[in-house]
Amino acid sequence: MSPRNLFIAAVAVIAIVTGAWLSFKMASPPAAPNVATVLPPGNELPEFSLLDHTGAAIGREFFNGHWSLVFFGFTHCPDICPMTMQVLSDTRKQLQAEGFEPLPRIVLVSVDPERDTAEKLGQYVGYFGADNVGITGDLDAIRALTGALGVWFEKSSAEGDNYSVDHSAAVLLINPDAEFRALFGAPHKAENFVHDLPIIVNRK
Numbered sequence: 001m002s003p004r005n006l007f008i009a010a011v012a013v014i015a016i017v018t019g020a021w022l023s024f025k026m027a028s029p030p031a032a033p034n035v036a037t038v039l040p041p042g043n044e045l046p047e048f049s050l051l052d053h054t055g056a057a058i059g060r061e062f063f064n065g066h067w068s069l070v071f072f073g074f075t076h077c078p079d080i081c082p083m084t085m086q087v088l089s090d091t092r093k094q095l096q097a098e099g100f101e102p103l104p105r106i107v108l109v110s111v112d113p114e115r116d117t118a119e120k121l122g123q124y125v126g127y128f129g130a131d132n133v134g135i136t137g138d139l140d141a142i143r144a145l146t147g148a149l150g151v152w153f154e155k156s157s158a159e160g161d162n163y164s165v166d167h168s169a170a171v172l173l174i175n176p177d178a179e180f181r182a183l184f185g186a187p188h189k190a191e192n193f194v195h196d197l198p199i200i201v202n203r204k
Contacts, residue, residue, distance in 0.1 A: 033196035036173070036182045038203070043180040046148040050109075050137035053122035058135070063178040067104040067201060069193075070172040072151050074112035074165050075124040081108075084169065084188055089128040091193040100198055104173070110136040111146070111153035111167045149180060173200065 045060050052058050069088050073081035088106045095103055108125050110116035113136045116124075121134030136142075146153060153167035169186035171193075182200050184193065 031199050033182070033199050035192045036184050036196040036200060038182045038200055039180060041175075041177075041179060041181070045174065045178050045180060046145065048141055048145045050135050050141055050145070051118050053118050053125060053134035053136075055118045060178050063174045063176075065176050067102055067176060067197075068107050068174040069104045070107045070109060070174055072109045072111050072146060072153065072167055074110050074167075075116050075120055076112065076164070078164075080169055080186075084171065084186075085125070085128045085132075087188045087190050088171070088193070089132075090190040091197070092129060094190060094194045095197065098194075102201070104197065106132040107174075108132070108134050109142065109145070110134065111142065112155075112165050113137060113139050113142060115161065173197070 045063060047060050049057065049059055052062070069091075071081070071084055071088065073084065075081075085106070085108065092103055092106065106125070106129060108121065110121055116134075116136050118134070118136055121136055125132035125134040145151075149172060151168045151170070151172075153165055156164045156166065158164070169188075171184040171188060172180060173182040173184070175181040182196075184196070
């Protein structure tokens with residue numbers, strides 16, 4: 001075979017291989033979350049009236065314009081709450097180091113409003129990052145919000161201030177349209193959030 005024909009044959013092989021590779025890439029399914037349960041768009045949060053950790057009144061519009069990782073817990077929680085808040089804090093740091101935007105806010109909604117004042121919540125969420133938000137308010141208003149989202153909590157029967165609150169450990173992802181977009185079940189690991197969040201945020 002002449003050099004010219006060899007060249008033409010080589011170009012043809014490269015074209016075939018390149019075409020096959022492109023076809024494979026186009027046919028490959030998009031990346032999927034590892035652990036998150038992704039909900040279809042349109043799951044709007046209910047209207048609510050609560051307070052943020054500065055004492056300002058907030059409602060559903062609080063979530064507009066931001067991606068938010070929302071956890072329901074309380075400041076006297078001995079283990080699950082601080083561990084989860086630390087995981088979420090580590091998640092933000094890793095996403096920031098990778099240059100990911102927009103970074104999600106971390107929001108703690110108290111299921112113990114009897115003890116969790118706005119000031120106490122502000123101090124608590126501040127331990128895990130300067131941009132974190134705490135939410136508290138009337139117990140009935142909190143129950144209305146958790147009930148609509150399928151989040152469970154129940155105060156123990158202990159008397160006085162020496163009580164605990166059992167609660168769901170899931171982390172909810174709320175999108176910038178104030179819609180419940182995804183659910184992360186426990187146990188929580190930063191690497192799962194770091195993998196799944198960009199996929200969900202960038203999903204059309």
